[in-house]
Amino acid sequence: MITSVKNEKVKALRKLHNRKDRSDSEVFLIEGFHLVEEACKSDWTVKEIIVQHGVEAPRCCEGIAVLEVSDNVFQHISQTKAPQGIAAVLSMKYNNKSAGSRILLIDSIQDPGNLGTIIRTADAAGFDGVVLGQGTVDLYNDKVIRSSQGSLFHIPILHRKLQDEIVLLKEKGFNIWATALEDAKKYSEVVVNEKVALIVGNEGAGVKKELLETADTIVNIPIYGKAESLNVSIAAGILMYYIRK
Structure with missing residues (x-):
């Protein structure tokens, strides 16, 4: 001892x-x-x-x-x-490629609790993989791991440059969704394709402009009360479950 x-x-x-x-x-x-x-x-x-x-x-x-x-x-x-x-x-585990028909792309999320919760929700919603873009908090941060409640071990997680991953996903027939407050469609009015990759962005800045420009569909979640916006992990959960409906 x-x-x-x-x-x-x-x-x-x-x-x-x-x-x-x-x-x-x-x-x-x-x-x-x-x-x-x-x-x-x-x-x-x-x-x-x-x-x-x-x-x-x-x-x-x-x-x-x-x-x-x-x-x-x-x-x-x-x-x-x-x-x-x-x-x-x-x-550490290194996944080389994404597979399946429902993929979540993470753009520069900084809060470890948010990232862990999103991974846990992606696992619960039956998503096939999570791709972490540059500028995202470390996957192996203690708070990320604890917030994931073990889902880290259940769902494939990749580290990629998102622009490159989006090109590959489009070649595989994916429809790319991105979240934004402006110039967006209400998520519940959008038809869900057979293959969808969803981009969620930084807590303060949202999804980067260059990534929004690559998206096929830009969606938002209506705000009915006085809050300016939803927490990114909550928004990601709503959209993932809608995509999996």
Whole structure:
């Protein structure tokens, strides 16, 4: 059992709080029983389980190396206020191409809670994949992972330049939808094609102009009250479920 926060292994785990260190090592950290169980049941590679002294790893994680640490060490590694005493180190996963008929494109979303919620909703709505464009918050950010509630492990997620991905999708017969407040059609009045890719944009700036210009259909969601706009994760959910109707 490791009991010192100065241990080199503990230092390496602590470094996974930082995006650069995650990228350099191509591994990331998850926490909590639910996420660990979802990871172990998925086709992602779980390299190691970390447990606080007195905590047992779930049965689904049998065959994976387990590292036991003291209470103070786990607190040092943890990124949550009330840690459950279990974490895991996973290898990053790289998907090469999108497949299916319902794809979500993410343009520069910055809030990790929004991105995680959108991934979770895309999974729930039965979308076939999510493409993260440049300028989007790190997929392996702790808050993104926790907000996704394990959906990160259920749905293919790609990192792409969206302009290039849109060209490929159009070649495959996709109708490209983008969200905007102006010069847009009410989403519920638009016919849903067999293949649809939906672009949702940055919380403040929306979808970039150059991406709007590539869209086949620009849609909006009517605002009936006095709010200026909807949260991007809520808007994405409404549109994804409409597309899947």
